[in-house]
Amino acid sequence: MPWRLEAWLAPMVGVTTGLVTGGTGVFVIPAVPYLQALGLTKDDLVQALGLSFTMSTVALAAGLASRGVFQVDDVALSALAVVPALAGMWAGQAIRRRIDPATFRRGFLMCLLLLGAEMLARPFL
Template sequence: MSHFFTVITPELFLFACVVTFLGGFVKGAVGFAMPLIMVSGMGIAIAPELIIAGIVLPIVVSNILQVGRAGLGQARDAVVEHWRYIVAVCAMILVSAQFLRRIPTDTLFIVLGVPVVILCLIQIAGWRPVIAARLRRPVEYAAGIVSGMLGGLTGTWGPPTVLYLLALGTPRDRQMSVQGVIYGLGSVMLFLGHVQSGVLNAQTWPFSAALVAPGMLGMWVGFRLGDRFDADRFRQVTLWVLVIAGVNLIRRGVMG
């Protein structure tokens, strides 16, 4: 235990657990934003490289659970339909993860903060792109590359995936199963990528493993309570909170 707290202080570990619980709660309640909340929330006080290491295992476990809830049959159908996007996402997560440790800390705060702010503002604005049928194949690859690059560096490829599915006109009830597959496979690539990059190592993996429990507890509470409030309003409030937290990450990067 004393070795564990050479990586993070007890106070910051407790703070990370609270943030992870909140991220799990939101994911359980409305199905998104767990990595965004963990990155932007922990970024208030924790070093960015440790944040990325910390989110890996909770994301892997939560996304596997999401795939399981959707059912294996729907998962198989999602892979068949969206395999180009999935391959591009997974490949780019593996590649971009290798560059994380080469980015200076101040710059990394900006790298983490800017996508959070932009992606949340896009969702708040309700912008919905449209993909013409003749452009679907190249757009699938291009969108997958962009999502995977963000995923490897920031641990989140959810919002770009949502925009991609909306642009294809994917029915709402099918979106959750498709997202579960994309998030699940991507999270495995994130794990492998950061084992290779050295971000997830003998010093940092216990921290990541310790965050699995509060994340899963938060998801369970979110599943239980999600039907008791207005999901759309809760989603909007969450996005605005994430915008503020993302701006704070950018501020830390700019001001040092």
């Protein structure tokens, strides 16, 4: 993506991602394809995705809380889900260190393709 487009495209992607997240609870579209298109290094891409997902999660929690639908009872169960997530992050870091950038990018794009296919197939299952 040309650098000159980033200044005006980034806010539009942010607003669109916020609208999609608010309506569906899914943070992926369009933020992830946009961040991938920036041509970041694999470590910078993972960091940018982490920041995006963290901010989206906090904003979604705040939105749910403002509507009175944030269930505090579910926080303990959600906290338990952090343990396997951290294990996955550790494994992902180990794999990311060992693969070259081109293989990482191909794998990343394949995961996006699979995610998109799953989202398209969901209404038919």
